[in-house]
Amino acid sequence: xxxxxxxxxxxxxxxxxxxxxxxxxxxxxxxxxxxxxxxxxxxxxxxxxxxxxxxxxxxxxxxxxxxxxxxxxxxxxxxxxxxxxxxxxxxxxxxxxxxxxxxxxxxxxxxxxxxxxxxxxxxxxxxxxxxxxxxxxxxx
Numbered sequence: 047x048x049x050x051x052x053x054x055x056x057x058x059x060x061x062x063x064x065x066x067x068x069x070x071x072x073x074x075x076x077x078x079x080x081x082x083x084x085x086x087x088x089x090x091x092x093x094x095x096x097x098x099x100x101x102x103x104x105x106x107x108x109x110x111x112x113x114x115x116x117x118x119x120x121x122x123x124x125x126x127x128x129x130x131x132x133x134x135x136x137x138x139x140x141x142x143x144x145x146x147x148x149x150x151x152x153x154x155x156x157x158x159x160x161x162x163x164x165x166x167x168x169x170x171x172x173x174x175x176x177x178x179x180x181x182x183x184x185x186x
Contacts, residue, residue: 048103050070050072050104054072057092062094066100067093067094068093069092070111071089073086073087074086092123093123097116098117100113103151105155106151106153106154108125109124110122110123110124111123112133114149116136117147118141119139120132120133120134121133
């Protein structure tokens, strides 16, 4: 679960109807600046597909959300258009269990820092930097 840059929304993964998806919950009333004092909240799906989606994070400008699909695919969804793009495909990653993947947006939103396991699963995790276009480089 993570706050949006403006602090008025949360993004999180939740299991609903036997499927893990990404949701936001936002403060509705403009005169209510804090979650703990809010009287009206609105929950909405961001990504709800047959795949399992986990570990969402807002981009630094709050216009996009990155998330993991099926534990190994790093994707980004544009909140205005609903279009998704793949940053790191499944053939470049391996996961033993939920939560063993790590990624982070750069402060300017132009890159990702990704810790990933090679597809064989036999080597130690590596790091890579990748721009939101999905074309990156391994820094090991």
